[in-house]
Amino acid sequence: MILTKLSKPYISTVKFGINKVNIPEEHVVFNAKNNQLKVSVKGQGFSLLQYYLKKPLINIDFTKNITKMDSFYVWNSSLGYSDIISQFDKDIEVLNINPDTLKFRYDVNVIKKIPVVLNEQVKFSQGYDLIEHYQLMPDSIKIIGPESLIEEIASIETDTLFLKDIKNNIAINLPLRMPEVADEIKFSSNSILVSAEVGKFTEGSLKVPIQIKNVPANIKIKYFPKKVNVSFYTSLQNFNTVKIEDFMVECDFSEVSEKQHYLIPKIVKKPENVRNVKMGQELIEYIITE
Incomplete structure (x- = not known):
């Protein structure tokens, strides 16, 4: 039928x-x-x-x-x-x-380059961390579309990178989060490659000399301690390259108030391959000798 x-x-x-x-x-x-x-x-x-x-x-x-x-x-x-x-x-x-008639509204396209922003929730295994920053390929994309739609798009985010217990290098393709107006815009890419070198990390510490600046020429001071313990966190492969001279700790005498009898040390120089740098001394005592 x-x-x-x-x-x-x-x-x-x-x-x-x-x-x-x-x-x-x-x-x-x-x-x-x-x-x-x-x-x-x-x-x-x-x-x-x-x-x-x-x-x-x-x-x-x-x-x-x-x-x-x-x-x-x-x-x-x-x-x-x-x-x-x-x-x-x-x-x-x-x-x-x-x-019998269809009308299609159009606009003139413009090209804009916007950075890619990584969303990540990565947890490393104990004692492991990133050797350097995440590498994004590409780290920016071109968008083509009407100015009225793309003028307020300042960046584009990735989907969230969820990883845990990481101790090996990372290399993952990650989609981009397309805006609501994606149907009206052309994107040079809809995903990126996220990569990173992961390595074993350890803590270290060094005794760094304290330097005093801006002491008036008509006075002399004595201060204690002369050195301060600086701790840091770095990869095993970089540990032996970290030297005392890579750090600089300063106290600025011009910042001392009239009744203040201590100096405040600040780390003003540190190597790029260390992180979580801390001092074991918050105050430096001093006396004026003449």
């Missing part, structure tokens, strides 16, 4: 979504929710069944049979009728197309 019905000819009106093709690169065309074509067709039930199994699409070619106005592309069925017909099987007859 069903096969018999599907073999009979029918007239049906089908709603087609619009698939925009060959849009000029310098323009972006906005999606309009009401842009669709109602096409009345005649054919056997078997031929028409395909249009009801999934939402059908009609291609609109922006390089032919379309008119460009101030801020719109205008498609007219009288110009584009033959293109529409060519997209149907020969055994399907197109009877009517409604509406």
